[in-house]
Amino acid sequence: EADIVKFQIAIPELVATHHAKKADYQLNNTDTSDSQLEMIQKLVLKDEDFNKISDYCKEKKILFLLSAFDIISFNKLSRWAQPYCKIASGELTNTPFLRRVAKARKPIILSTGMSDIFEIGKAIDELLNYGVNKNDLTILHCNTEYPTPFSDVNLFAMQTIKEKFDIKVGYSDHTLGPEVSIAAVALGAKVIEKHLTLDR
DSSP states (O other): OOSEEEEEEOOHHHHOOTTOOOOHHHHHHSOTTSOHHHHHHHHOOOHHHHHHHHHHHHHHTOEEEEEESSHHHHHTGGGSOOSSEEEOGGGTTOHHHHHHHHTTOSOEEEEOTTOOHHHHHHHHHHHHHTTOOGGGEEEEEEOOSSSOOGGGOOTHHHHHHHHHHTOEEEEEEOSSSSHHHHHHHHTTOSEEEEOOOSOO
């Protein structure tokens, strides 16, 4: 059972170029003739979709959350009551975006896929310097391979983040099955983000 359901909101042209190549898992599951941008344009949800999802979440008594990938999309989030700000891995080094999110004065969940410890520290400092309370910040260890092989999970990285920055941590789980999420909780994860798909 989940506490929150999260979707992504973005303007495709602000997050990908026509030249961006697809990842292997995308090539394996989509039309190989289109670009990353063209794929995103086909899959992007519209505001009216989010209105329907938000209404359904209220009906089912589950919180609805959107993770924005650009400032314009983030500025629209007030249309849907947002209990947290979820920052995706790709925005961890996007300083203007981090500063905008910090100004929202809401609890923040920050994913760290593809980042090193220096970049994670810099993002944390940026958020704290722009007024985020450290107690309102949770850092998710994340591996951006879909699905993530068990051999690449490395939950010790989550513990390293916790110890180095004295901060709440969690795990963004792209593995198949529940085992790694359970192990992450046993190792101190306060938040589990589990990626699900019903259709590839």
